[in-house]
Amino acid sequence: MNKKNYLVILSLKKTAMNDLAKKIEALLFVSGEGMSIPRLSALIKKSDSEIKSAIEELECHLADEHFITILRDGDKVSLVSAKEVSELVENFAKDEFAGELTRAALEALTIIAYKGPVKRVDIDYIRGVNSSFMIRNLMMRGLIERIRDQKDSRAYLYRVSPDFLKFFGLSSIADLPEYGVYASRLEEFIKEGEKIAAGEEK
The missing domain is CATH 1.10.10.10 (Winged helix-like DNA-binding domain superfamily/Winged helix DNA-binding domain)
Structure with missing residues:
Protein backbone atom coordinates (compact mmCIF):
# COMPACT_ATOMS: atom_id res chain seq x y z
CA MET A 1 0.00 0.00 0.00
CA VAL A 85 0.64 -12.85 18.28
CA SER A 86 3.03 -15.15 16.40
CA GLU A 87 4.34 -16.81 19.57
CA LEU A 88 0.82 -17.41 20.88
CA VAL A 89 -0.30 -18.91 17.57
CA GLU A 90 2.84 -21.05 17.32
CA ASN A 91 2.31 -22.47 20.82
CA PHE A 92 -1.33 -23.20 20.03
CA ALA A 93 -0.40 -24.96 16.78
CA LYS A 94 2.26 -27.10 18.49
CA ASP A 95 -0.20 -28.17 21.16
CA GLU A 96 -2.97 -28.83 18.62
CA PHE A 97 -0.84 -30.90 16.25
CA ALA A 98 0.94 -32.88 18.97
CA GLY A 99 -2.17 -34.08 20.77
CA GLU A 100 -4.84 -36.56 19.75
CA LEU A 101 -7.21 -35.72 16.93
CA THR A 102 -10.12 -33.63 18.11
CA ARG A 103 -13.72 -34.49 17.31
CA ALA A 104 -13.74 -31.73 14.69
CA ALA A 105 -10.57 -33.10 13.04
CA LEU A 106 -12.00 -36.63 13.01
CA GLU A 107 -15.19 -35.27 11.47
CA ALA A 108 -13.27 -33.58 8.65
CA LEU A 109 -11.08 -36.65 8.16
CA THR A 110 -14.14 -38.90 7.87
CA ILE A 111 -15.67 -36.68 5.20
CA ILE A 112 -12.43 -36.65 3.21
CA ALA A 113 -12.05 -40.41 3.56
CA TYR A 114 -15.56 -41.23 2.34
CA LYS A 115 -15.99 -38.45 -0.20
CA GLY A 116 -12.45 -37.62 -1.35
CA PRO A 117 -11.14 -36.22 -3.53
CA VAL A 118 -13.35 -33.42 -2.23
CA LYS A 119 -13.38 -29.62 -2.33
CA ARG A 120 -12.90 -27.73 0.91
CA VAL A 121 -16.12 -25.82 0.27
CA ASP A 122 -17.97 -29.16 0.28
CA ILE A 123 -16.29 -30.17 3.53
CA ASP A 124 -17.38 -26.84 5.01
CA TYR A 125 -20.93 -27.35 3.74
CA ILE A 126 -21.25 -30.82 5.24
CA ARG A 127 -19.77 -29.75 8.59
CA GLY A 128 -21.53 -26.38 8.65
CA VAL A 129 -18.36 -24.52 9.68
CA ASN A 130 -15.04 -23.38 8.22
CA SER A 131 -12.64 -26.34 8.05
CA SER A 132 -9.38 -24.61 7.09
CA PHE A 133 -7.59 -25.23 10.37
CA MET A 134 -8.77 -28.83 10.60
CA ILE A 135 -7.54 -29.52 7.08
CA ARG A 136 -4.15 -27.98 7.79
CA ASN A 137 -3.94 -30.04 10.97
CA LEU A 138 -4.63 -33.26 9.05
CA MET A 139 -2.14 -32.34 6.31
CA MET A 140 0.62 -31.64 8.84
CA ARG A 141 -0.04 -35.03 10.41
CA GLY A 142 0.30 -36.64 6.98
CA LEU A 143 -3.20 -38.12 7.01
CA ILE A 144 -4.48 -36.25 3.95
CA GLU A 145 -2.97 -34.68 0.86
CA ARG A 146 -3.91 -31.85 -1.47
CA ILE A 147 -4.12 -32.20 -5.25
CA ARG A 148 -5.06 -29.87 -8.10
CA ASP A 149 -8.64 -29.94 -9.29
CA GLN A 150 -8.46 -31.05 -12.93
CA LYS A 151 -11.70 -29.15 -13.64
CA ASP A 152 -10.42 -25.89 -12.13
CA SER A 153 -6.66 -25.28 -11.98
CA ARG A 154 -7.21 -22.55 -9.37
CA ALA A 155 -8.79 -24.96 -6.90
CA TYR A 156 -7.63 -27.91 -4.82
CA LEU A 157 -9.12 -31.23 -3.79
CA TYR A 158 -8.36 -33.22 -0.65
CA ARG A 159 -8.00 -36.96 -0.26
CA VAL A 160 -6.56 -39.33 2.32
CA SER A 161 -2.87 -40.17 2.04
CA PRO A 162 -1.12 -43.56 1.88
CA ASP A 163 -0.14 -42.97 5.52
CA PHE A 164 -3.85 -42.83 6.40
CA LEU A 165 -4.32 -46.31 4.95
CA LYS A 166 -1.26 -47.59 6.81
CA PHE A 167 -2.37 -45.99 10.07
CA PHE A 168 -5.79 -47.65 9.93
CA GLY A 169 -4.50 -50.91 8.46
CA LEU A 170 -6.44 -50.62 5.20
CA SER A 171 -5.36 -51.93 1.82
CA SER A 172 -7.65 -49.47 0.01
CA ILE A 173 -10.15 -46.75 0.81
CA ALA A 174 -12.96 -49.13 -0.17
CA ASP A 175 -12.14 -51.19 2.94
CA LEU A 176 -13.64 -48.49 5.17
CA PRO A 177 -16.80 -49.65 7.01
CA GLU A 178 -19.84 -49.35 4.72
CA TYR A 179 -17.80 -47.24 2.32
CA GLY A 180 -20.30 -47.36 -0.55
CA VAL A 181 -23.25 -46.43 1.65
CA TYR A 182 -21.70 -43.39 3.31
CA ALA A 183 -19.92 -42.18 0.17
CA SER A 184 -23.27 -42.22 -1.63
CA ARG A 185 -25.03 -40.35 1.19
CA LEU A 186 -22.38 -37.64 1.24
CA GLU A 187 -22.62 -37.26 -2.54
CA GLU A 188 -26.39 -36.85 -2.32
CA PHE A 189 -26.04 -34.31 0.49
CA ILE A 190 -23.59 -32.21 -1.54
CA LYS A 191 -25.76 -32.35 -4.67
CA GLU A 192 -28.77 -31.23 -2.65
CA GLY A 193 -26.76 -28.28 -1.38
CA GLU A 194 -25.72 -27.37 -4.92
CA LYS A 195 -29.38 -27.41 -6.02
CA ILE A 196 -30.33 -25.11 -3.15
CA ALA A 197 -27.46 -22.74 -3.97
CA ALA A 198 -28.41 -22.72 -7.66
CA GLY A 199 -32.01 -21.92 -6.76
CA GLU A 200 -30.96 -18.99 -4.56
CA GLU A 201 -28.88 -17.50 -7.37
CA LYS A 202 -31.86 -17.36 -9.76
Whole structure:
Protein backbone atom coordinates (compact mmCIF):
# COMPACT_ATOMS: atom_id res chain seq x y z
CA MET A 1 0.00 0.00 0.00
CA ASN A 2 1.51 3.38 -0.96
CA LYS A 3 1.82 6.13 1.65
CA LYS A 4 -0.75 8.43 0.06
CA ASN A 5 -3.48 5.80 -0.03
CA TYR A 6 -2.64 4.68 3.50
CA LEU A 7 -3.02 8.21 4.87
CA VAL A 8 -6.34 8.69 3.10
CA ILE A 9 -7.68 5.44 4.50
CA LEU A 10 -6.20 6.13 7.93
CA SER A 11 -8.11 9.41 8.10
CA LEU A 12 -11.31 7.41 7.69
CA LYS A 13 -10.44 4.65 10.14
CA LYS A 14 -13.30 5.51 12.48
CA THR A 15 -15.74 5.02 9.62
CA ALA A 16 -17.17 1.55 9.14
CA MET A 17 -15.79 -0.44 6.22
CA ASN A 18 -17.80 -0.28 3.03
CA ASP A 19 -19.68 -3.34 1.83
CA LEU A 20 -17.05 -4.24 -0.77
CA ALA A 21 -14.30 -4.51 1.86
CA LYS A 22 -16.62 -6.55 4.08
CA LYS A 23 -17.39 -8.94 1.22
CA ILE A 24 -13.68 -9.43 0.54
CA GLU A 25 -13.05 -10.08 4.23
CA ALA A 26 -15.81 -12.72 4.27
CA LEU A 27 -14.49 -14.46 1.15
CA LEU A 28 -10.91 -14.50 2.42
CA PHE A 29 -12.11 -15.90 5.74
CA VAL A 30 -14.07 -18.79 4.24
CA SER A 31 -11.41 -19.44 1.61
CA GLY A 32 -8.70 -20.15 4.15
CA GLU A 33 -6.13 -20.55 1.38
CA GLY A 34 -6.34 -17.03 -0.02
CA MET A 35 -7.75 -15.75 -3.29
CA SER A 36 -6.40 -13.90 -6.32
CA ILE A 37 -7.49 -10.40 -7.30
CA PRO A 38 -9.07 -11.66 -10.57
CA ARG A 39 -10.97 -14.34 -8.66
CA LEU A 40 -12.33 -11.80 -6.18
CA SER A 41 -13.25 -9.49 -9.05
CA ALA A 42 -15.17 -12.26 -10.80
CA LEU A 43 -17.04 -13.31 -7.67
CA ILE A 44 -17.99 -9.83 -6.48
CA LYS A 45 -18.37 -8.44 -10.02
CA LYS A 46 -16.13 -5.43 -9.46
CA SER A 47 -13.03 -4.23 -11.33
CA ASP A 48 -9.53 -5.21 -10.22
CA SER A 49 -8.81 -1.60 -9.23
CA GLU A 50 -11.92 -1.48 -7.02
CA ILE A 51 -10.93 -4.76 -5.39
CA LYS A 52 -7.39 -3.52 -4.72
CA SER A 53 -8.69 -0.31 -3.18
CA ALA A 54 -11.08 -2.23 -0.94
CA ILE A 55 -8.28 -4.58 0.13
CA GLU A 56 -6.23 -1.57 1.22
CA GLU A 57 -9.19 -0.34 3.25
CA LEU A 58 -9.58 -3.78 4.81
CA GLU A 59 -5.85 -3.93 5.55
CA CYS A 60 -5.99 -0.60 7.38
CA HIS A 61 -9.08 -1.63 9.33
CA LEU A 62 -7.45 -4.89 10.45
CA ALA A 63 -4.20 -3.19 11.43
CA ASP A 64 -6.10 -0.66 13.52
CA GLU A 65 -8.42 -3.01 15.39
CA HIS A 66 -7.35 -6.66 15.03
CA PHE A 67 -4.44 -9.09 15.31
CA ILE A 68 -5.26 -10.28 11.80
CA THR A 69 -3.52 -8.93 8.71
CA ILE A 70 -3.42 -9.29 4.93
CA LEU A 71 -0.72 -11.49 3.39
CA ARG A 72 0.14 -10.70 -0.24
CA ASP A 73 1.71 -13.22 -2.60
CA GLY A 74 1.75 -11.80 -6.11
CA ASP A 75 -1.88 -11.10 -6.98
CA LYS A 76 -3.07 -13.48 -4.25
CA VAL A 77 -4.18 -12.25 -0.82
CA SER A 78 -5.12 -14.10 2.35
CA LEU A 79 -5.91 -13.47 6.00
CA VAL A 80 -3.19 -14.42 8.50
CA SER A 81 -2.43 -13.76 12.15
CA ALA A 82 -0.34 -10.66 12.88
CA LYS A 83 3.28 -10.92 14.02
CA GLU A 84 2.29 -9.52 17.43
CA VAL A 85 0.64 -12.85 18.28
CA SER A 86 3.03 -15.15 16.40
CA GLU A 87 4.34 -16.81 19.57
CA LEU A 88 0.82 -17.41 20.88
CA VAL A 89 -0.30 -18.91 17.57
CA GLU A 90 2.84 -21.05 17.32
CA ASN A 91 2.31 -22.47 20.82
CA PHE A 92 -1.33 -23.20 20.03
CA ALA A 93 -0.40 -24.96 16.78
CA LYS A 94 2.26 -27.10 18.49
CA ASP A 95 -0.20 -28.17 21.16
CA GLU A 96 -2.97 -28.83 18.62
CA PHE A 97 -0.84 -30.90 16.25
CA ALA A 98 0.94 -32.88 18.97
CA GLY A 99 -2.17 -34.08 20.77
CA GLU A 100 -4.84 -36.56 19.75
CA LEU A 101 -7.21 -35.72 16.93
CA THR A 102 -10.12 -33.63 18.11
CA ARG A 103 -13.72 -34.49 17.31
CA ALA A 104 -13.74 -31.73 14.69
CA ALA A 105 -10.57 -33.10 13.04
CA LEU A 106 -12.00 -36.63 13.01
CA GLU A 107 -15.19 -35.27 11.47
CA ALA A 108 -13.27 -33.58 8.65
CA LEU A 109 -11.08 -36.65 8.16
CA THR A 110 -14.14 -38.90 7.87
CA ILE A 111 -15.67 -36.68 5.20
CA ILE A 112 -12.43 -36.65 3.21
CA ALA A 113 -12.05 -40.41 3.56
CA TYR A 114 -15.56 -41.23 2.34
CA LYS A 115 -15.99 -38.45 -0.20
CA GLY A 116 -12.45 -37.62 -1.35
CA PRO A 117 -11.14 -36.22 -3.53
CA VAL A 118 -13.35 -33.42 -2.23
CA LYS A 119 -13.38 -29.62 -2.33
CA ARG A 120 -12.90 -27.73 0.91
CA VAL A 121 -16.12 -25.82 0.27
CA ASP A 122 -17.97 -29.16 0.28
CA ILE A 123 -16.29 -30.17 3.53
CA ASP A 124 -17.38 -26.84 5.01
CA TYR A 125 -20.93 -27.35 3.74
CA ILE A 126 -21.25 -30.82 5.24
CA ARG A 127 -19.77 -29.75 8.59
CA GLY A 128 -21.53 -26.38 8.65
CA VAL A 129 -18.36 -24.52 9.68
CA ASN A 130 -15.04 -23.38 8.22
CA SER A 131 -12.64 -26.34 8.05
CA SER A 132 -9.38 -24.61 7.09
CA PHE A 133 -7.59 -25.23 10.37
CA MET A 134 -8.77 -28.83 10.60
CA ILE A 135 -7.54 -29.52 7.08
CA ARG A 136 -4.15 -27.98 7.79
CA ASN A 137 -3.94 -30.04 10.97
CA LEU A 138 -4.63 -33.26 9.05
CA MET A 139 -2.14 -32.34 6.31
CA MET A 140 0.62 -31.64 8.84
CA ARG A 141 -0.04 -35.03 10.41
CA GLY A 142 0.30 -36.64 6.98
CA LEU A 143 -3.20 -38.12 7.01
CA ILE A 144 -4.48 -36.25 3.95
CA GLU A 145 -2.97 -34.68 0.86
CA ARG A 146 -3.91 -31.85 -1.47
CA ILE A 147 -4.12 -32.20 -5.25
CA ARG A 148 -5.06 -29.87 -8.10
CA ASP A 149 -8.64 -29.94 -9.29
CA GLN A 150 -8.46 -31.05 -12.93
CA LYS A 151 -11.70 -29.15 -13.64
CA ASP A 152 -10.42 -25.89 -12.13
CA SER A 153 -6.66 -25.28 -11.98
CA ARG A 154 -7.21 -22.55 -9.37
CA ALA A 155 -8.79 -24.96 -6.90
CA TYR A 156 -7.63 -27.91 -4.82
CA LEU A 157 -9.12 -31.23 -3.79
CA TYR A 158 -8.36 -33.22 -0.65
CA ARG A 159 -8.00 -36.96 -0.26
CA VAL A 160 -6.56 -39.33 2.32
CA SER A 161 -2.87 -40.17 2.04
CA PRO A 162 -1.12 -43.56 1.88
CA ASP A 163 -0.14 -42.97 5.52
CA PHE A 164 -3.85 -42.83 6.40
CA LEU A 165 -4.32 -46.31 4.95
CA LYS A 166 -1.26 -47.59 6.81
CA PHE A 167 -2.37 -45.99 10.07
CA PHE A 168 -5.79 -47.65 9.93
CA GLY A 169 -4.50 -50.91 8.46
CA LEU A 170 -6.44 -50.62 5.20
CA SER A 171 -5.36 -51.93 1.82
CA SER A 172 -7.65 -49.47 0.01
CA ILE A 173 -10.15 -46.75 0.81
CA ALA A 174 -12.96 -49.13 -0.17
CA ASP A 175 -12.14 -51.19 2.94
CA LEU A 176 -13.64 -48.49 5.17
CA PRO A 177 -16.80 -49.65 7.01
CA GLU A 178 -19.84 -49.35 4.72
CA TYR A 179 -17.80 -47.24 2.32
CA GLY A 180 -20.30 -47.36 -0.55
CA VAL A 181 -23.25 -46.43 1.65
CA TYR A 182 -21.70 -43.39 3.31
CA ALA A 183 -19.92 -42.18 0.17
CA SER A 184 -23.27 -42.22 -1.63
CA ARG A 185 -25.03 -40.35 1.19
CA LEU A 186 -22.38 -37.64 1.24
CA GLU A 187 -22.62 -37.26 -2.54
CA GLU A 188 -26.39 -36.85 -2.32
CA PHE A 189 -26.04 -34.31 0.49
CA ILE A 190 -23.59 -32.21 -1.54
CA LYS A 191 -25.76 -32.35 -4.67
CA GLU A 192 -28.77 -31.23 -2.65
CA GLY A 193 -26.76 -28.28 -1.38
CA GLU A 194 -25.72 -27.37 -4.92
CA LYS A 195 -29.38 -27.41 -6.02
CA ILE A 196 -30.33 -25.11 -3.15
CA ALA A 197 -27.46 -22.74 -3.97
CA ALA A 198 -28.41 -22.72 -7.66
CA GLY A 199 -32.01 -21.92 -6.76
CA GLU A 200 -30.96 -18.99 -4.56
CA GLU A 201 -28.88 -17.50 -7.37
CA LYS A 202 -31.86 -17.36 -9.76
